[in-house]
Amino acid sequence: MTWFSRSLSGPRSERSPASRGARNVLASVAALGACALALGMAPKSIMPSTPGDSMAPKPASGAPILVGHYGSLTGPEATFGQSTSEGIRLAFKEINAAGGIDGRPIELREYDTKGEPKEATLAVTRLIKSDKVVAVLGEVASGLSLAGGPVCQEAGVPMISPSSTNVRVTKVGDMIFRVCFIDPFQGSACAKFATGELKAKTAAMLYDQKAPYSVDLAKEFKRAFKKLGGDVVIEQTYTGGDGDFTTQLTSIRARKPDVLFVPGYYTDVGNIALQARKLGITCPMLGGDGWDSEKLAEVAGKAIEGSFYSNHYAPDQPDEQVQTFIAKYKADYKGKTPDGLAALGYDAAMILADSMKRAGSLDGKKLRDAIAATKDFKGVTGVITIDANRDAVKSAVIVEMKGSPLGPKYRATVTP
Amino acid sequence: MSALTDLIPAHRPSLAQSLFAGVVVPSLCAIGVGTLMQFGVGPVLGDYWTSVGVQVGIAVMLAVSLNIVNGFTGQFSIGHAGFFAIGAYIGAGVSYYGALLIWNDASAMAHGAPLVWNNSKSWLFGAGEWLMIGGAILGACVAAAFGYIVGLPSLRLRGDYLAIVTLGFGEIVRVLLQQTRPQVFDGAELREMSAGELVIPPLGGATGFSSIPKYANLWWVWLFVAVVVFFAYRVKVSSTGRALLSIREDEIAARAMGVNITKYKVRAFVLAAALAGIAGALYAHSGNVLQPRDAGFQRSFDCIIFVVLGGLGSISGAALAAVALSIMTEALRGPEPILENWIALLILTAVISIVAAILRAVGNRGWRITLLMAVTPLSILLLGLASKFFTDATGINLADYRMVVYALLLIVVMLVRPNGLFGLTEIWEYFGPERAKKPPTTPPTASQAAAAAPTEGSRP
Numbered sequence: 001m002t003w004f005s006r007s008l009s010g011p012r013s014e015r016s017p018a019s020r021g022a023r024n025v026l027a028s029v030a031a032l033g034a035c036a037l038a039l040g041m042a043p044k045s046i047m048p049s050t051p052g053d054s055m056a057p058k059p060a061s062g063a064p065i066l067v068g069h070y071g072s073l074t075g076p077e078a079t080f081g082q083s084t085s086e087g088i089r090l091a092f093k094e095i096n097a098a099g100g101i102d103g104r105p106i107e108l109r110e111y112d113t114k115g116e117p118k119e120a121t122l123a124v125t126r127l128i129k130s131d132k133v134v135a136v137l138g139e140v141a142s143g144l145s146l147a148g149g150p151v152c153q154e155a156g157v158p159m160i161s162p163s164s165t166n167v168r169v170t171k172v173g174d175m176i177f178r179v180c181f182i183d184p185f186q187g188s189a190c191a192k193f194a195t196g197e198l199k200a201k202t203a204a205m206l207y208d209q210k211a212p213y214s215v216d217l218a219k220e221f222k223r224a225f226k227k228l229g230g231d232v233v234i235e236q237t238y239t240g241g242d243g244d245f246t247t248q249l250t251s252i253r254a255r256k257p258d259v260l261f262v263p264g265y266y267t268d269v270g271n272i273a274l275q276a277r278k279l280g281i282t283c284p285m286l287g288g289d290g291w292d293s294e295k296l297a298e299v300a301g302k303a304i305e306g307s308f309y310s311n312h313y314a315p316d317q318p319d320e321q322v323q324t325f326i327a328k329y330k331a332d333y334k335g336k337t338p339d340g341l342a343a344l345g346y347d348a349a350m351i352l353a354d355s356m357k358r359a360g361s362l363d364g365k366k367l368r369d370a371i372a373a374t375k376d377f378k379g380v381t382g383v384i385t386i387d388a389n390r391d392a393v394k395s396a397v398i399v400e401m402k403g404s405p406l407g408p409k410y411r412a413t414v415t416p
Numbered sequence: 417m418s419a420l421t422d423l424i425p426a427h428r429p430s431l432a433q434s435l436f437a438g439v440v441v442p443s444l445c446a447i448g449v450g451t452l453m454q455f456g457v458g459p460v461l462g463d464y465w466t467s468v469g470v471q472v473g474i475a476v477m478l479a480v481s482l483n484i485v486n487g488f489t490g491q492f493s494i495g496h497a498g499f500f501a502i503g504a505y506i507g508a509g510v511s512y513y514g515a516l517l518i519w520n521d522a523s524a525m526a527h528g529a530p531l532v533w534n535n536s537k538s539w540l541f542g543a544g545e546w547l548m549i550g551g552a553i554l555g556a557c558v559a560a561a562f563g564y565i566v567g568l569p570s571l572r573l574r575g576d577y578l579a580i581v582t583l584g585f586g587e588i589v590r591v592l593l594q595q596t597r598p599q600v601f602d603g604a605e606l607r608e609m610s611a612g613e614l615v616i617p618p619l620g621g622a623t624g625f626s627s628i629p630k631y632a633n634l635w636w637v638w639l640f641v642a643v644v645v646f647f648a649y650r651v652k653v654s655s656t657g658r659a660l661l662s663i664r665e666d667e668i669a670a671r672a673m674g675v676n677i678t679k680y681k682v683r684a685f686v687l688a689a690a691l692a693g694i695a696g697a698l699y700a701h702s703g704n705v706l707q708p709r710d711a712g713f714q715r716s717f718d719c720i721i722f723v724v725l726g727g728l729g730s731i732s733g734a735a736l737a738a739v740a741l742s743i744m745t746e747a748l749r750g751p752e753p754i755l756e757n758w759i760a761l762l763i764l765t766a767v768i769s770i771v772a773a774i775l776r777a778v779g780n781r782g783w784r785i786t787l788l789m790a791v792t793p794l795s796i797l798l799l800g801l802a803s804k805f806f807t808d809a810t811g812i813n814l815a816d817y818r819m820v821v822y823a824l825l826l827i828v829v830m831l832v833r834p835n836g837l838f839g840l841t842e843i844w845e846y847f848g849p850e851r852a853k854k855p856p857t858t859p860p861t862a863s864q865a866a867a868a869a870p871t872e873g874s875r876p
Contacts, residue, residue, distance in 0.1 A: 117705040129463035146626040
């Protein structure tokens with residue numbers, strides 16, 4: 001230390017001329033250090049640790065309550081995370097404007113997962129251990145919820161996934177909830193709609209035998225359809241990516257079903273619809289939210305008109321709450337129409353806020369119990385009740401492909 | 417090269433001496449490193465930075481292992497994540513299904529206490545943790561076998577063509593993993609499965625492999641980091657390492673001097689694959705869900721960035737780049753942790769500056785690089801402040817652009833230092849008494865390396 005200060009203090013050093021430059025470097029380091037020290041003092045006083053993107057609390061004052069969100073804000077599924085984030089922000093903005101939770105505003109802390117499990121684990125660890133959030137919202141993709149879930153479970157912080165539909169997600173532990181329905185429910189919703197609205201007596205099924213999603217939906221549809229007095233007259237399978245479905249469709253045509261249930265992804269459904277109409281199958285087709293893409297109408301065109309699929313929400317639903325949500329969302333996000341993920345993000349945030357109010361405490365256990373006790377919560381995506389498996393029991397909407405331009409239009413709401 | 421030749425002993429050591437120097441000392445060092453990280457560094461870092469530390473260790477292992485192929489041998493492999501994923505899935509499969517069969521329960525809490533001494537069930541290592549180690553060794557062996565298979569085509573291929581083969585390998589692994597059967601969550605169900613059903617292993621398919629017990633803590637990960645780094649260093653200074661370097665500098669000259677090109681290329685692939693397999697197995701146990709995507713191009717590319725940035729051929733350079741970049745991606749999430757720790761960063765700057773000053777006083781040439789290290793925490797702090805003010809002033813969150821920063825950094829390094837920050841030089845070679853005006857840190861030219869290799873190590 002003495003040498004260090006001596007070398008800084010001037011030319012008394014007896015080092016060789018070659019090392020003079022070094023002294024200057026050391027001096028600059030020290031000077032920089034001093035600057036940083038001065039600056040470093042500042043943050044503590046003038047900069048409270050607000051993150052870059054905090055909600056601005058207006059009417060609600062007092063110490064903010066930190067809530068975390070992890071989502072894929074960049075990467076291949078960036079739209080998932082961004083839509084969800086917009087829904088959550090809108091919800092917290094409304095809550096804060098209405099006085100927050102007992103006068104305390106909710107502040108959102110948000111981290112990107114890039115769609116990778118490693119990032120999801122680190123993001124949730126950071127939210128809980130470093131930011132000390134009271135609850136966590138996220139993720140959309142089930143694989144990432146399965147990575148983040150155990151961290152929340154271990155730390156005793158409740159997590160609500162807005163839109164992970166895989167059954168495993170909430171089985172991680174008693175701290176993990178979701179506000180969307182799980183995959184098999186869509187099968188029974190479609191069966192209910194087919195027997196009720198469409199008065200179908202017989203049904204045919206054509207599903208992707210390699211995709212667990214498709215198999216689950218088909219199984220549940222068959223069970224529910226039979227229970228409601230219908231009969232599944234023929235079952236055919238395909239493998240995702242097959243181009244030709246004529247063999248299966250020819251056998252289906254022979255049995256003349258009232259409806260054709262195709263719980264696949266839009267990539268295959270377009271081709272199936274085209275070939276079915278070509279073969280003269282005129283009955284309506286039914287499917288799950290795997291159909292939900294603009295590409296479907298592009299590929300199938302007229303062939304898909306008059307077919308139905310189940311979804312989480314429909315923007316043209318004649319429901320006052322839905323329309324208010326859409327109007328507010330459009331006002332906040334430059335006229336953008338919210339998609340299903342935004343609506344689910346909004347509902348997840350609203351249920352969390354509602355539970356915080358009911359819990360009367362931000363303790364993980366009490367908050368958990370309050371979320372678990374959610375009953376008949378009127379959300380944008382339906383009336384939500386949390387069941388014993390911490391899954392949401394709620395209604396699905398059935399949309400019809402029609403109109404010009406061809407697109408999904410609201411047809412019915414199916415309650416469980 | 418002079419630094420390398422100094423390390424070659426004048427006479428053959430006895431078996432006992434080799435065992436002591438090659439096994440006992442490094443094992444003790446590795447245990448020391450693990451213990452230091454777990455009980456010294458871990459508690460200081462806190463939970464969040466501890467889990468970052470685990471991921472950093474895995475990144476270091478990946479960087480050091482890829483360095484054997486891309487750095488020492490100069491073969492451009494962009495399928496390293498394939499080996500990583502093989503190790504990860506095998507490691508996860510062994511410990512998850514092993515625990516399910518033995519105890520009907522695969523949770524980490526039941527059969528492996530992550531180094532909790534006062535846990536009544538296991539006072540040091542739970543049985544589950546030994547399953548993880550067994551899985552890691554098996555994963556390394558299988559990955560090495562695949563390394564042999566991928567190494568063979570490199571008989572005839574060079575440069576771009578080899579890169580395409582390795583890229584193809586990574587993609588094949590990814591697609592094969594997508595086709596595996598759904599994961600089994602019940603021990604009884606697993607026992608009832610017939611052998612035919614297990615031909616395609618139940619590794620989760622496109623959904624991913626979840627619920628893997630979380631055994632990998634700082635202790636295990638950094639123990640293996642020490643082992644991998646030591647191993648890679650011994651390869652570098654061995655006759656094999658010199659043969660690899662000669663292939664990298666000039667393949668034709670190396671062949672002319674009697675180096676068996678095929679043998680050494682394949683050997684490099686096998687070694688790198690085995691080490692990547694270990695990294696993968698530990699990654700699987702660090703609380704993550706495995707997805708087929710882990711074998712994809714993105715992760716391979718991350719490894720290449722570490723090696724290219726740190727120095728093609730420099731173990732410590734690649735390791736340092738892995739540490740710096742892994743921490744950077746986390747730090748760029750937001751400046752709060754940096755600003756909260758400003759005192760620690762300033763103290764770190766001061767301490768390293770003092771060390772640099774002392775080194776200079778005693779005439780050690782390492783002082784320059786030490787001074788460079790002193791600037792690092794300071795610049796981290798200044799960067800944190802800058803990003804804070806930038807975000808406050810413009811409302812733009814820099815975290816959204818962290819991948820752009822990454823890519824820019826790579827471009828700049830490639831323009832300024834095509835050999836990477838450290839080239840072939842190890843960081844510790846900067847230390848030691850000042851011998852010459854011009855420190856011998858420049859990498860050897862092609863002819864020098866080719867000439868040096870056969871005389872020193874054409875035949876092991």
